[in-house]
Amino acid sequence: MITITNLCKIYGQGDKAVKALDNVSLEIPRGEIFGVLGQSGAGKSTLIRCVNLLELPTSGEITVGDQVITSLSGPPLRQARQRMGMIFQHFNLLKSRTVAENVAFPLEVKGLSKSARQSRVKELLELVGLESKFEAYPAQLSGGQKQRVGIARALAGSPDVLLSDEATSALDPQTTYAILELLRDLNRRMGLTILLITHEMSVVRQICSSVAILEAGQIVEQGRVNELALRPDSRLSQALFPRIRNPQLHPGATLATIIFAGDSANEPVFTTLVRKFELDVNILGGSIETIGEQRIGQLQAELIGSQIEEALAYIRKLGLRVEVTR
Ligand SMILES: Nc1ncnc2c1ncn2[C@@H]1O[C@H](COP(=O)(O)OP(=O)(O)OP(=O)(O)O)[C@@H](O)[C@H]1O
Structure with missing residues (x-):
C-alpha cells in the first residue's frame, strides 16, 4: 500500500x-x-x-x-x-x-x-x-x-x-x-x-x-x-522484556532465558524441570505480555542440576525458545 x-x-x-x-x-x-x-x-x-x-x-x-x-x-x-x-x-x-x-x-x-x-x-x-x-x-x-x-x-x-x-x-x-x-x-x-x-x-x-x-x-x-x-x-524484545544484567549466579548454575508464545505460555515448564529433571530452578525475573492478541513471555532463570542439557532439549521440544547466556 x-x-x-x-x-x-x-x-x-x-x-x-x-x-x-x-x-x-x-x-x-x-x-x-x-x-x-x-x-x-x-x-x-x-x-x-x-x-x-x-x-x-x-x-x-x-x-x-x-x-x-x-x-x-x-x-x-x-x-x-x-x-x-x-x-x-x-x-x-x-x-x-x-x-x-x-x-x-x-x-x-x-x-x-x-x-x-x-x-x-x-x-x-x-x-x-x-x-x-x-x-x-x-x-x-x-x-x-x-x-x-x-x-x-x-x-x-x-x-x-x-x-x-x-x-x-x-x-x-x-x-x-x-x-x-x-x-x-x-x-x-x-x-x-x-x-x-x-x-x-x-x-x-x-x-x-x-x-x-x-x-x-x-x-x-x-x-x-x-x-x-x-x-x-x-x-523490540529487549525493550518489552528488560533483562537483569549480570545477575549473581550460584556456582555451576546455567543462566537461561525461556521464551513462551501462545499456547506454550500455558505449559507447566518449571514444574516439569523440577520433577522430571530434578533441577533447582531459581527464577530471576520476567514477564508475560499480550502482544496483539498473543501472549508472549520471557523468563530469566538460573538452572542447577546434572540434567541441564536434557532439560533444555525438553524445553525446545515443547516448541519454546531457550537462550543460554551463561
Ligand atoms: N523545520 C525544521 N527545521 C530544521 N530542523 C528540523 C525541522 N523539523 C525537524 N527538524 C529536526 O529534524 C530532526 C527530526 O525531527 P522530528 O520532529 O521529525 O523528530 P520526532 O521523532 O518527531 O521528534 P518528537 O517526538 O520530539 O516530535 C530533529 O533533529 C529536529 O530538530
Whole structure:
C-alpha cells in the first residue's frame, strides 16, 4: 500500500544542515497497522509529514497505492492527499466550530451539498461513538472525545490510509487504550491501512502488527511485532522484556532465558524441570505480555542440576525458545 524507498530529508544547509531522515525504506502492506517507534528527535514527524507531502523529501520516493506521490503536484497531489486522513497529538480542531461542523469541514472543501454533508457527519460521529455531541464545542469535550472528533474528521473523505501523529500522547492510559481499540476496530471493519508514529512501546504492543524502529533518522529494526518479540536479540524484545544484567549466579548454575508464545505460555515448564529433571530452578525475573492478541513471555532463570542439557532439549521440544547466556 505504501512503499517508501531511500527517503532522505535534510533541513537547512551547509554547517546548519540537519539530516532528519537518512535513507529510510519501508513497505507497509494494505490493511496493516504499522508503527514507527522512536525517541524525541528521531525523525518520526518528518517521516509522516513526508508521506502526505506536508514536507518535501530531499530525495527518495514514496508510493501510495499505485501512485508515486513524490512526483505529483497541483490537483493530482491534492487528490492523493484526500486519500490520506491524518490525526494529531493535539487534535487540531477548530475551536469556533461545533463537533459536527469540524467533521463537516473537509466535506465542505470537497464541495458536498448540505444534506449530503449532514448524513455523512451523522454516520461518522456514530462510527466513533460521539452521536450525542453533535452540537458541542471542542472546549466542552474531554481529550478522548476530541480525538474521536479528529478521527471522524480524518475519515470524512473515506481515505485508504490513516496517518496518526502521536495521536494518544496527550491522553491518559485508559483513554489511550480506548482510542487505540477504536483505531483497531476501524482497521478491521474498513480495511483501513494505518501508519502511526509513537514514542510509546505500549502503543506498538497494543495494536501494531508491524513496527519500524527509527533512531537518528535511520531505521535500525523492522518486522512483524510478534516475530520480533520472540527474538531475544531484537531491540523490540529487549525493550518489552528488560533483562537483569549480570545477575549473581550460584556456582555451576546455567543462566537461561525461556521464551513462551501462545499456547506454550500455558505449559507447566518449571514444574516439569523440577520433577522430571530434578533441577533447582531459581527464577530471576520476567514477564508475560499480550502482544496483539498473543501472549508472549520471557523468563530469566538460573538452572542447577546434572540434567541441564536434557532439560533444555525438553524445553525446545515443547516448541519454546531457550537462550543460554551463561
Ligand atoms: N523545520 C525544521 N527545521 C530544521 N530542523 C528540523 C525541522 N523539523 C525537524 N527538524 C529536526 O529534524 C530532526 C527530526 O525531527 P522530528 O520532529 O521529525 O523528530 P520526532 O521523532 O518527531 O521528534 P518528537 O517526538 O520530539 O516530535 C530533529 O533533529 C529536529 O530538530
